[in-house]
Amino acid sequence: MSTTEHPTVHSQQPAQSQQVTLPLTVPGGRHHAEPDATQPVTTVHTGPTPAAAAPRPLKPEVRRDTRSIRRTDVVAMIGALVASVALTGVLFDQIAPFSGVVGFIAIAYPLFLALYALLVSLEEDALIVRDKLVSAVVHSAALLVFAALVWIIAYPVIKGWRVIWLSNFWTQDMADAGTLDPLELGGILHAAVGTLEQISIALIITVPLGLTTAVFLNETRGAFTRLVRTIVEAMTALPSIVAGLFIYASLILLLGFERSGFAAGCAISIMMLPIMIRAADVVLRLVPSSLKEASLALGSGQLRTAWHVVLPTARSGLTTSVLLATARGVGETSPVLIAAGFTPYLNLNPFVDPQVSLPLATFQMVSSSEETMRIRAFGAATVLLLLVFVLFGLARIIGGRGAGQLSAGQSRRRDRQSVRDRERYIAAKRAPANPLTDELLNPRPAFRSTPKPQQGVSS
């Protein structure tokens, strides 16, 4: 205990020894500013006096502070931060030949780590210094990542904020607007329509196929299932441009379709399939096998079990997998670029002529050298981000519960159903001459002819 210290529970012994060696740091430093009278109570195990093992005095025990952050830590952290900034300021102006924000951070951060280590080492041993250093590095990495995320998302929104409030941005395509026209002319209607149509086509293909395949992976066993699972897992990171090339080579060159929104939807569905299958596979695996076994034991077959037990139990997770795959599919640019081509016109028919989507429109517009076009690109990106946010938020809200956990409304409905079932059974028992009873007492026809309990599961 003298060399290492548990990070969450601070024993009393180091505090006492510190009280002896470093009396100046005690009053503000350690969290135990209590008088010594309470100490035998809390240091029964670690205290140096064996007399403490005697029957405890019946004083109210003082709650031990088990927080892992103490005031000294905070003070050392802030001190190191201020010192490093100040030192870097001096270095920057007077000594070092650096310039710019990056140079400042590049010097200040190592300085901060060094100063922090120095401050901690005044009180603690090397082991703890290393622990604190790693903790500081991990925290700063997390902070950096979070800041980058906020920045990346906020940047297009800030740049495109002005244009998304113009009504023409939502109601016009780019047919009349040239690169030099002001923002009050032209919009992204064509791209928004294209995105919605293409993602709908992709969903029509992927949802039945993807969910059925996920059920297939869970309901059957064998070498073939393993093969499909391996292939699907490897395809999760299929480059999106390769999916576009594949659709171009098969659908357009071989089968004679033209470059259109439909081809783009197919390419997007090639992208989305592995993502959806994998997510749904994980969710279906979480369905308790006791539920499946109960259903099978009641005499229902595999289809009934899958349709009435497995799928309803995993419904929220399956919805989440569909929504997350949709969020990924909506943002794909390169399959649309390959399979649908670019057009500035509104094209409502997804089966003929090129059709543009929001990410592709963004890609094309930002490549322009005109500032207004670039602002339109940011507006389109903002709309795209908004769409992704909505899908993602829905997925979080729906998928927040695990398999088989019910929302309040669902469990209320199920309770009512259960009460009704009970009353029905009791009524059947009371009237033995009733022909209904024979049906109820004979399990197989009863199960086939009364879908009520199954509705209870699925609603």
Added chain:
Amino acid sequence: MTQLIDVPDPVGHATPDAPRRRVSLPGGIDRVFRGVLRGAGFTVLGLMATVGVFLLIRGLDAFSVAGFSFFTTQTWQPDSRNFGIAAVLVGTLLIASVALVVAFPLALGMALFISEYAPRWLKRFLTSAIDLMAAVPSVVYGLFGSTLLQWRGTDIPRWLSIQFGWIPFLSVPQADPDNPLSPETVYATSTFWAGLVVGFMIMPFICSVMRESFTQAPQGEREGAYALGSTRWGMIRSVVLPFGRSGMIGGTMLGLGRALGETIAVALIISPIFVIQPHILGAGANSVSALIAQQWGAASPFGLGALMAAGLALFMLTLVVNFAASAVIARSRSGQGSDA
């Protein structure tokens, strides 16, 4: 319900302990159901397996014209039959390596923070945030990198090239650090910026695999480490990291596969060149997917075939990486029951 069970068993009066046949054999509708399931499996397998076949068929023309020089030629002029993927392939690998150098430490730090340091509410919030980061479209990353980062952040490559210019690939030959008026464009549109942005794109994927494997580290061993007097870092080093090692490797390779295939962000940031560019901080870079995206609109039928061939090469590369990654991750999953 209990009354129902009290009913005399119609089956049990014969020989109750003998092994019985299953009452309902899978038949009828269930057989159809299995057929449908298997059909879906076949369809998905067929779709995924024919991706390579179709690319090969379309790219065969280009392969037969170029021969082995397809892998050694740097220029891309398919209409004069002089083309190859040497430059773009090297560019792809360089961008992916920069991306990994950026993404790995950040993903490791974030995954450790989420699984070991963050309080519970922050854990859930950050997990959602990382998932959201994975769902942000690549064109948004591209916008960020191409219009903001590489023009505002010129300090980073300049500082790196001045301080570490003695490392060959970090030097920028076109730049003149002593000339204060030297154009800053020599530091933009480079491999470095493309790799940096791609690194931020793949970071969430690596991070979530790492986090999964870290959180699976057995609680008993963690507490054992603490009980032996370990600090938190000591616990992480001796329990969490060894336990999550294959998750770390697998997640990184998954991120590598994604970085190799990233198209739009790279295409937005770089200015394409067709020589092998070893100076990652200097202007000009290229990658296979960016080549396809940029040449697609203006390509002749033979040029399309050549692009298909390039796509096939990229596909093979990512496939190898992804298979290896899934194998490594699958091995890590099998070890999750080690908590006795």
